[in-house]
Amino acid sequence: MDTPAELRISTAHRELLDQVLDKWSLSILNELCERPCRFNELRRAIPEVTQKSLTGTLRRLERNGVVERKVTSTRPVAVTYSITPLGKTLRGPVDVLLDWADQHLPAIEAARDAFDGAGDA
C-alpha cells in the first residue's frame, strides 16, 4: 500500500478544482472536446445554461488556459471557442471521476434512501 500518500489539499488545489469542475464546466468541456464551437452553438448544445453563466464560465475557463477564445473581427463578429491542449489533459481525470460516479451511483442512492428513511418510521 502506498497509503501514506496523503491527499494534499492546498488552497491552490481547491481553488483550481472549483474553477474547473463547476456546474457548467464539464458540459462545456465536453462540447468543446467534440469540436470548436461558436457562442450560440454552445447555448444550443447546453440549453439549460443561461447566457450569463455561459459567458462567465467560458471566461473562467479561458483564464485558466483550458479554453481558447478566438475572435474574428470580420463582420458582425464571430467568436470561436475551442479546447486547448491543457484542457484536453482534463479529460482523463474527469473521466475517472465520472466513472466512479457511474459505478457507485446505485450504492449512493441506496445510502440516501436509507438515510432519508431513517428519520421517520
Added chain:
Amino acid sequence: MDTPAELRISTAHRELLDQVLDKWSLSILNELCERPCRFNELRRAIPEVTQKSLTGTLRRLERNGVVERKVTSTRPVAVTYSITPLGKTLRGPVDVLLDWADQHLPAIEAARDAFDGAGDA
C-alpha cells in the same frame, strides 16, 4: 483510442460530484482516511471550517454513504465519524484529480497571468 467515449454528464452525476467534491469534503475525507474522528477532532484538524459548515458537510457525506456517524449515547454523548468502504473508493479518483492539479498548476497559473496581463499594457 476509446475517445468517442463522451463525457456523459447526467444531472445525477453533477449532483453527486457536487455533494462529494465540495469545499470541505476533500479535507474531511482526508482526515477520516487517516483515522476515525470525533467532531471536535475534525474541527481542530481543519481549523478554517466553521462548526456549521462542518456539521452540514458531514451530514451530506453521511447521507451519501461515504461517511459513517456513530453515536455513543453513553454520557455527555460521544460522536465518532469514520469513512465507509464506499468512501474509500473515492480516494483513487480524487487522487487522480489532485495529481492533475499538481501537475498543471504552473501552466494554469501562467495562463492566468497571461490572461490578466492581456487586459492592460
Added chain:
DNA sequence: CCGCATCCTAAGGGATACTG
C-alpha cells in the same frame, strides 16, 4: 461534547434590456 437555531452578509445565477 455535539449540534441546532438565528441572524446576517456575500456570492451565484436567472431574467431582461441594451450595445458593438
Added chain:
DNA sequence: CAGTATCCCTTAGGATGCGG
C-alpha cells in the same frame, strides 16, 4: 452574433448564542 449591464432573488457561509 456576442456579449455587457442591471435588477433581483436564492443560496452558501460565517458569527454567535442556546440546548440536549
